[in-house]
Amino acid sequence: MIISVEDIGKKYRLGEYNLRSALSDIKQSIFKSKIETAENDRTQAGGKYVWALQDINFSVNSGEVLGIIGKNGAGKSTLLKVLSRVTAPSTGIIKIRGRVGSLLEVGTGFHPDLTGRENIFLNGAILGMSKIEIRSKFDEIVDFAGIQKYIDTPVKRYSSGMYVRLAFAVAAHLEPEILIVDEVLAVGDAEFQEKCVGKMKSVSGEGRTVLFVSHNMGTIRSLCTRGILLRNGKMVLDSNIETAIDSYLKTNAKRLSDGSIPEGASLQNSGDGRITSIKTSDFKNEATSDFFYNSPIHLEIDFDSEIELDRALIGIQIKNSLNESIQDFVNVYDNVNLGVRKGRNTYKVTLNNAMHPGKYYLNITMARFNGVPLDSLESIVELNISNMGETAESGYPFAWYNGYLKGSATWQQA
């Protein structure tokens, strides 16, 4: 065992700091009393504290690559912050054996006025490398970043791409026993991202222990061996990575079988209204989430509004099983104006289904015309596209799939 996490909890204070909160803090620390510990259970406003993490228990063995997954606000980043000692936990104890390198951000501590060379040393030392270590890897770092020519130029003159490449290069050459990484791979262009994932893979291949947070299930799946699923600050699953990803995508779709959506499912809600129900039905208007190949998908979205709008946006995003967006539908693409009345609004949408057979998820957002969301639901609807068609002849013709969407073209033999 190389990391042991016991009963970790992290409490955050809500509201602003001012004279009154300061006085109540002082009062509390003097009398050690629990006068004001009203807690917030994350579903409503009010209360003084919220638990961003609660009852987290797990241990990691040497050489494991652990993926930490969960929705925004589930507590992933807080857990990484506690593990990398950026902030102290409110309860529990963590024990670690070996050196920890944490990458919660690339380029931490870069000073714009210092040159690339000076920043490599400074940043390397901040991340925990000794001067000798940095010196021995210096050429490798410069090479990886591809900035040989600019090494003696202040980094403020760098392009943003060069800056990020240099920052990642330093981080990638960190060699602690335990590496903690938070989504930093989502930087740079596609080619560089691939290089980074490759580097991460080789790091984990060397038997290093890695803790990794990302929203990209593809990267998680290809890097990690084990997964921990967080929801609302609590650990709900600790299993192999496949099961964890599956469960994550499934538990996200919290829509009930009659289509109604419980309060609190929103990723973002402005308080001006709420999507209360989404019903899906097939070409025969039968309620279902299983669809034939190449057959239209009907949605009926109920939005209960507190306000009135002349123009609104409805956005529907299709995501694949790796949580990547593959297609989106917005009413304005089709030059359709939709308004919002006070009270119940029902919108009927028919999606032109070009999906290859497989499992897909929908993000649905109701927004003001300027794009500010009223209510936003992530992975709220699960769709299963079968390889059978509406008729025996119209099924999917092949045994393999290329990509996720069927293209359509005009074909002609000249």
Place this chain on the structure above:
Amino acid sequence: MDNKDWDIIITPKKKWWDLQLKEIVKSKDLLFLFFRRDVVSVYKQTLLGPLWFFIQPILSSFAFTIILSGFGKLSTDGIPPFLFYLSGMIPWGYFATVVQNNSNTFYQNQNVFGKVYFPRLLMPFSLTLSNLLKFALQFSLFLAIWFYYLVNSSITPNITAFLLPLNLIAMSMLGLGIGLILSSLSIRFRDIGFVVGFFLQLALYMSSVIIPVSMAGKYKWIILANPMSAIIESFKYGFLGQGYFSPSALAYSYGFAFLVFMAGIVAFKKAEGTFIDKI
């Protein structure tokens, strides 16, 4: 399993006496790099570069000479006024910048502190070291001017000039200690930022930089209550031969500096754990 088998133990609260000095020693490479950054980055892209180190004390001593000694006819203990004010401004300047720079350690470094762990005390330590370097440069300027006066007029230095290292340690502890306390408070109370400059200005007027203790009369105790006064007076007495040299006043200053330093470290250690959630 026994806690001794683990390298890092993370718990909600640390014991206040656990200063993790070992960790700081281990991070000396980083300390040096921060020090270097602090020195190098300040005067990048300035025309005069490190010359600013000299210009500041010279100009302010010059201003004091004209206004306080020239127009105000304030006594300077028979010392040439320019030398009198310079010998006060250089140590005071060191103390004041150490306080000022350290008082917003948390605020200024929240981006770095929020993303990566290293012993937080490295930041104030490196800032103090870089100010010490600045002091050394200014002090050599002082020595040059002092030498000119030594040859051309009647100043008579004495053996107590060798108290300089002790005085320097006391000033560092005092400045660092106050800075650390203020930076810990400023996490919650951004008001500190407004207060520091003002407080330092007031303290300057209530110190022996401007009013020699010999002239303070019945308000002597107010001047000496400022722990910097006895240190500056001893500095002047040692190098210029004039001033108020009292072992008991000096002992008060040293003791004060030590206590403030310890209090500062404890306050800082207590604040660093969860400051990122509060700032």
